[in-house]
Amino acid sequence: MSQPALGKAPGITCKRIQKTETGVNRLGSGPLLGIAEVIDCDGTGLIDGVSDVQTMTGTPLSTLMAAKDGAAAVEALSKIKTSALRRTAVELAEARQSAVHARELR
Numbered sequence: 211m212s213q214p215a216l217g218k219a220p221g222i223t224c225k226r227i228q229k230t231e232t233g234v235n236r237l238g239s240g241p242l243l244g245i246a247e248v249i250d251c252d253g254t255g256l257i258d259g260v261s262d263v264q265t266m267t268g269t270p271l272s273t274l275m276a277a278k279d280g281a282a283a284v285e286a287l288s289k290i291k292t293s294a295l296r297r298t299a300v301e302l303a304e305a306r307q308s309a310v311h312a313r314e315l316r
Contacts, residue, residue, distance in 0.1 A: 211249060219244030240281040252276055 213224045222241050229235040237245070246253035253276070274280040290296045 216245055216248055219248045239275075240285065243275060243281050246276075247278065 213227045216222060216227050217224045219241065222237075222244055226235065226237075226241070230237055242256055243253050246256055252272070274283065277283075287296055287299060290299060
């Protein structure tokens with residue numbers, strides 16, 4: 211796959227890919243997951259040594275992080291300063307999902 215094609219991942223530029231390939235820079239989890247989405251993999255194959263450790267494939271966290279907006283959701287929650295407000299955001303998301311699920315069952 212070409213560098214311009216990988217550059218379609220959110221937050222990735224051809225220059226950044228080149229610097230990563232040459233070892234000048236490293237990618238964080240968000241851009242790495244963006245690349246994984248572009249090449250249609252779960253991302254674990256992009257991390258050196260991951261085959262040597264137990265992965266979290268199939269867990270709620272891995273499912274969330276594999277979603278297109280999963281990294282953004284985690285990042286947004288991590289920016290909330292107080293645990294009470296974070297909990298409120300989680301409860302709001304849970305309530306919204308319950309309402310959607312109930313509507314789907316009708």
